[in-house]
Amino acid sequence: MLEIRNLHVQIEDKKILNGLNLTVHDGEVAAIMGPNGSGKSTLSYVIAGKDDYEVLDGEILLNGENLLDMEPDARAAAGVFLAFQYPLEIPGVATMTFLKAALNAQRKARGDDELSTPDFMKRVRAGAERLHIPQDMLKRALNVGFSGGEKKRMEILQMALLEPTFCILDETDSGLDIDALKIAADGVNALRDPKRSFLVITHYQRLLNYIVPDTVHVMSSGQVVKSGGKELALELEANGYADYRSQAA
Amino acid sequence: MADLTPNVTPMRTAAENQLLALFPSVKARLPGASAERQQAYDAFAQAGLPHRRVEAWKYTDLRAVLREAAPLADVPSAALLGEVRAKPSPFAGLGPSLVIVDGVFEPSLSDLDALPAGVEALGLAGALGAAQPVANLGEAAVADDAVLALNAAFMTDGVVLRVAAGSKVETPVFVRFVRTGGEPRSTYTRVLVVVGEGASLTLGESREGPAGVAHQDNAVLEIVAGDRATVSHVVLNTEGRGSIDLSTVGVKLGAKCLFNTFALATAPALSRRQIFVHFAGENSKISLNGGALLNGRQHADTTLVVNHAVPHCESRELYKHVLDGESTGVFQGKIIVQPYAQKTDGQMMSQAVLLGDNATMNNKPELEIFADDVVCAHGATCGQLDDDLLFYLRARGLPKPDAEALMLQAFVGQALETIEDESIRGVLESVVEGWLKARM
Numbered sequence: 108m109l110e111i112r113n114l115h116v117q118i119e120d121k122k123i124l125n126g127l128n129l130t131v132h133d134g135e136v137a138a139i140m141g142p143n144g145s146g147k148s149t150l151s152y153v154i155a156g157k158d159d160y161e162v163l164d165g166e167i168l169l170n171g172e173n174l175l176d177m178e179p180d181a182r183a184a185a186g187v188f189l190a191f192q193y194p195l196e197i198p199g200v201a202t203m204t205f206l207k208a209a210l211n212a213q214r215k216a217r218g219d220d221e222l223s224t225p226d227f228m229k230r231v232r233a234g235a236e237r238l239h240i241p242q243d244m245l246k247r248a249l250n251v252g253f254s255g256g257e258k259k260r261m262e263i264l265q266m267a268l269l270e271p272t273f274c275i276l277d278e279t280d281s282g283l284d285i286d287a288l289k290i291a292a293d294g295v296n297a298l299r300d301p302k303r304s305f306l307v308i309t310h311y312q313r314l315l316n317y318i319v320p321d322t323v324h325v326m327s328s329g330q331v332v333k334s335g336g337k338e339l340a341l342e343l344e345a346n347g348y349a350d351y352r353s354q355a356a
Numbered sequence: 357m358a359d360l361t362p363n364v365t366p367m368r369t370a371a372e373n374q375l376l377a378l379f380p381s382v383k384a385r386l387p388g389a390s391a392e393r394q395q396a397y398d399a400f401a402q403a404g405l406p407h408r409r410v411e412a413w414k415y416t417d418l419r420a421v422l423r424e425a426a427p428l429a430d431v432p433s434a435a436l437l438g439e440v441r442a443k444p445s446p447f448a449g450l451g452p453s454l455v456i457v458d459g460v461f462e463p464s465l466s467d468l469d470a471l472p473a474g475v476e477a478l479g480l481a482g483a484l485g486a487a488q489p490v491a492n493l494g495e496a497a498v499a500d501d502a503v504l505a506l507n508a509a510f511m512t513d514g515v516v517l518r519v520a521a522g523s524k525v526e527t528p529v530f531v532r533f534v535r536t537g538g539e540p541r542s543t544y545t546r547v548l549v550v551v552g553e554g555a556s557l558t559l560g561e562s563r564e565g566p567a568g569v570a571h572q573d574n575a576v577l578e579i580v581a582g583d584r585a586t587v588s589h590v591v592l593n594t595e596g597r598g599s600i601d602l603s604t605v606g607v608k609l610g611a612k613c614l615f616n617t618f619a620l621a622t623a624p625a626l627s628r629r630q631i632f633v634h635f636a637g638e639n640s641k642i643s644l645n646g647g648a649l650l651n652g653r654q655h656a657d658t659t660l661v662v663n664h665a666v667p668h669c670e671s672r673e674l675y676k677h678v679l680d681g682e683s684t685g686v687f688q689g690k691i692i693v694q695p696y697a698q699k700t701d702g703q704m705m706s707q708a709v710l711l712g713d714n715a716t717m718n719n720k721p722e723l724e725i726f727a728d729d730v731v732c733a734h735g736a737t738c739g740q741l742d743d744d745l746l747f748y749l750r751a752r753g754l755p756k757p758d759a760e761a762l763m764l765q766a767f768v769g770q771a772l773e774t775i776e777d778e779s780i781r782g783v784l785e786s787v788v789e790g791w792l793k794a795r796m
Binding site for chain 1: 752756769
């Protein structure tokens with residue numbers, strides 16, 4: 108279970124999050140919606156541990172542990188996974204090499220043995236097939252020359268391999284056509300599990316047709332201003348964010 | 357009228373005086389004709405050690421750095437040779453080695469019987485002592501440079517390697533420069549490689565020596581390639597920390613040649629690697645590459661002079677520096693395109709990652725283009741590891757040192773990829789990995 112209590116965050120003297128509260132239970136898929144600039148991406152980065160942000164107050168507890176005391180890699184080992192809105196390119200590092208390094212680093216941090224190469228290959232191949240990722244892409248440098256859709260699918264593949272307990276999808280739908288969106292959503296849905304929860308950040312309701320959330324939270328001016336069931340997303344799609352823009356101020 | 361011209365001859369340093377005094381005392385026992393040596397010595401006496409006001413040495417003030425010229429290395433004893441014999445080459449198992457110990461070619465340690473067909477090797481001292489002059493010696497290493505002049509004056513020994521025309525040599529041949537002893541000594545070696553028309557050769561060099569001894573090495577490699585020859589060359593320097601490694605490579609290429617070189621420097625206190633390439637025939641291609649991983653107060657200088665004297669040749673350069681601590685990297689790349697060298701294609705790139713707050717990178721690309729139908733480009737980047745990329749890797753679970761190591765490995769890896777021989781590349785990759793691990 109993830110609990111965020113009274114989170115205040117600023118970047119370069121600009122307040123982005125203003126006392127945000129949010130609880131996501133095990134197995135829950137929570138959607139975060141909100142207008143541009145409401146602090147959605149900041150929230151995802153702060154949970155994952157990017158150090159550009161200054162946390163002024165509050166805590167983020169994952170199963171009772173305060174993530175804010177941990178380095179980004181320790182958070183990953185504790186089960187946090189952020190699927191980036193803009194996955195980064197790493198020239199010179201083969202995708203396979205990167206996946207193995209990441210997986211083994213997390214296993215090491217958890218006290219597990221490194222995976223044998225055949226076991227590792229088997230897992231990668233199975234995951235790649237589900238996400239329609241061709242094998243030769245795995246030999247290429249990570250994300251270099253990949254299309255927007257390929258990058259997003261690669262993020263989901265990483266998520267599947269690393270088996271996190273708390274997954275953040277930061278605008279995974281941005282830049283995806285409808286077919287790519289379905290593939291990505293299928294990949295996510297296959298990972299739904301009573302012990303794994305998701306925070307799905309999006310502007311649009313469309314993604315939520317494919318990844319159906321249990322709860323929907325509306326963010327505005329750095330706070331959660333309304334929470335509800337999946338029907339709230341449809342309401343937002345119909346009425347826009349106008350009703351919420353002023354509430355937090 | 358009084359001569360008012362100021363006397364600008366600088367005062368000689370201790371090292372310069374030692375070098376000047378050394379020559380008369382040893383010249384009688386240096387092999388070969390003494391006239392050329394005397395001429396080179398005179399040129400050095402005129403120029404002195406290169407310093408920062410000599411443009412080609414702007415960032416490597418050898419005159420200031422070289423406080424003392426170490427005495428010439430002694431001929432290695434039988435006991436020392438035994439030690440060297442027991443020490444495996446970093447390229448062990450990849451091909452036959454020719455071994456030079458403390459500047460002396462040692463046939464007994466060399467795999468002369470295992471040389472591939474078409475390859476002939478002999479000691480330089482013996483060749484210099486013969487009645488006939490050594491063909492091609494001094495043909496490729498031509499430059500107005502005091503360090504090259506010192507080598508020409510003092511060269512004691514080395515190897516002459518000839519590859520017969522048409523011989524496609526598959527097995528790489530290695531030259532090992534092994535240093536011994538605990539007191540700083542200097543060596544002056546020269547390796548001459550003549551690759552016949554249509555022949556091919558992969559040449560690996562390793563520089564090995566004890567850690568912490570301020571040995572001084574002045575090595576010259578000359579490569580003379582006939583038409584349609586292919587030469588791949590790789591240098592690995594793991595010589596102990598403390599050494600001063602001055603190395604000059606002269607390359608002369610006929611028509612339709614391919615030449616590729618890579619040098620990796622991690623060890624010396626100071627290294628200067630100067631490469632002079634002369635295109636003598638059309639449609640030849642070269643690829644000059646290297647990497648340096650430095651920390652502490654290490655200093656690595658790569659200086660290239662590529663002379664496009666004929667049309668239709670192509671040159672590529674890619675150099676990567678990883679600079680930690682207070683280390684200094686220098687890249688100087690000069691591409692000269694002569695007036696009639698049309699359709700020249702030259703591209704040069706130098707990239708550096710500065711890890712230490714007090715690390716320095718000096719980039720000086722120079723294009724001297726006298727032809728009007730050419731494509732020449734150069735680029736240089738200098739920066740720190742990308743924070744966003746670092747976060748991405750850490751968010752996937754890689755601890756910071758591992759994430760940095762992976763990024764640096766990838767950074768240097770792009771240059772290492774230019775090494776065609778996979779086994780040799782593997783050896784260099786593991787040296788890079790070792791350096792990165794030691795940093796973690």
